Amino acid sequence: NAGVTQTPKFQVLKTGQSMTLQCAQDMNHNSMYWYRQDPGMGLRLIYYSASEGTTDKGEVPNGYNVSRLNKREFSLRLESAAPSQTSVYFCASNEGTVNTGELFFGEGSRLTVL
Amino acid sequence: GQQLNQSPQSMFIQEGEDVSMNCTSSSIFNTWLWYKQDPGEGPVLLIALYKAGELTSNGRLTAQFGITRKDSFLNISASIPSDVGIYFCAGHPTPGNTGKLIFGQGTTLQVKP
Numbered sequence: 330n331a332g333v334t335q336t337p338k339f340q341v342l343k344t345g346q347s348m349t350l351q352c353a354q355d356m357n358h359n360s361m362y363w364y365r366q367d368p369g370m371g372l373r374l375i376y377y378s379a380s381e382g383t384t385d386k387g388e389v390p391n392g393y394n395v396s397r398l399n400k401r402e403f404s405l406r407l408e409s410a411a412p413s414q415t416s417v418y419f420c421a422s423n424e425g426t427v428n429t430g431e432l433f434f435g436e437g438s439r440l441t442v443l
Numbered sequence: 444g445q446q447l448n449q450s451p452q453s454m455f456i457q458e459g460e461d462v463s464m465n466c467t468s469s470s471i472f473n474t475w476l477w478y479k480q481d482p483g484e485g486p487v488l489l490i491a492l493y494k495a496g497e498l499t500s501n502g503r504l505t506a507q508f509g510i511t512r513k514d515s516f517l518n519i520s521a522s523i524p525s526d527v528g529i530y531f532c533a534g535h536p537t538p539g540n541t542g543k544l545i546f547g548q549g550t551t552l553q554v555k556p
Contacts, residue, residue: 333485364546371447371531371546372486387543419485430476430535430544434485 331355335420335435342410342442350405350438352420360423361403362387362432363395365416372419378403379426410442447472449532449547456522457555464550465516466532472545473535475508475515480529480549489530490517522554 333354342348354361360379364372364387374387378397392414394406407414417439421432449466456462466475474493478486490501492508492515499506505518515534519526532547 369452369548371548372533373546374543421485429491430474430533431488431491432486432544434487436483436485 333420333422333433333435335418335438337438338436339439340441342407342440344411344442346410347406347408348410348440349407350418350420350440351402352404352435353402354420354422354433355401356422356424356433357400358422358424358433359400359426361397362421362423363393363403363405364419364421365389366419366437367416375405375418407440410440412442414440415442416440447532447534447545447547449530449550451550452548453551453553455553455555458522458524460522462519462522462526462552463516464530464552465514466534466547467514468534468536469513470536471512472515473512475506476533476544477504477506477515477517478531478533478546480531482528486531519552522552524554524556527552527554 336351362377363375366372373389376395378384381400384395396404417437419437420435476491477489480486490506495512496510497508503520529549529551531549533544
């Protein structure tokens with residue numbers, strides 16, 4: 330099994346451009362999450378989806394939108410990228426609809442906004 | 444908002460040494476988890492703790508859920524070069540586990556062969 334797959338792995342954008350980060354999991358997990366990782370700040374939750382058809386804001390949702398396309402896929406969209414969104418983005422999934430904390434992470438997508 | 448404070452921020456040790464790191468919070472946490480992130484990879488769960496006072500081992504790793512529910516520690520015995528990485532604590536603030544798992548800032552471990 331591939332687990333959690335993220336694309337792209339690297340992306341460079343100019344300020345104001347838009348893009349979508351894709352995430353898919355093949356473990357039949359119910360809940361999915363998007364985190365961003367910045368130096369010295371750990372991982373911060375952007376949005377999550379407890380189950381197919383639902384999404385909720387996390388700690389730092391401003392500037393992002395998400396879409397739970399189906400049970401497997403959860404995408405993160407930047408409508409108008411800003412330099413402050415330069416970060417490493419991680420998608421994760423959890424078997425249940427409640428986050429037990431036992432998350433499976435993808436390998437990350439490194440985004441640079443110039 | 445709720446925060447987890449990890450210490451130390453970084454460690455540089457000799458192979459074979461034991462390592463200890465901890466995580467504290469000003470508020471009560473419902474669960475404590477420890478993750479490891481290898482360079483260029485996503486975090487991987489090492490140990491999950493669900494009850495105050497719980498002590499759990501996973502090979503050379505041992506972690507404890509503090510009695511006060513405001514702290515946790517992770518020990519690594521007899522370190523080896525592949526222990527290099529960033530170690531994150533994480534937890535659910537009580538009440539409720541509504542997706543909002545809080546992560547610490549991480550402890551970066553370097554091991555000298």
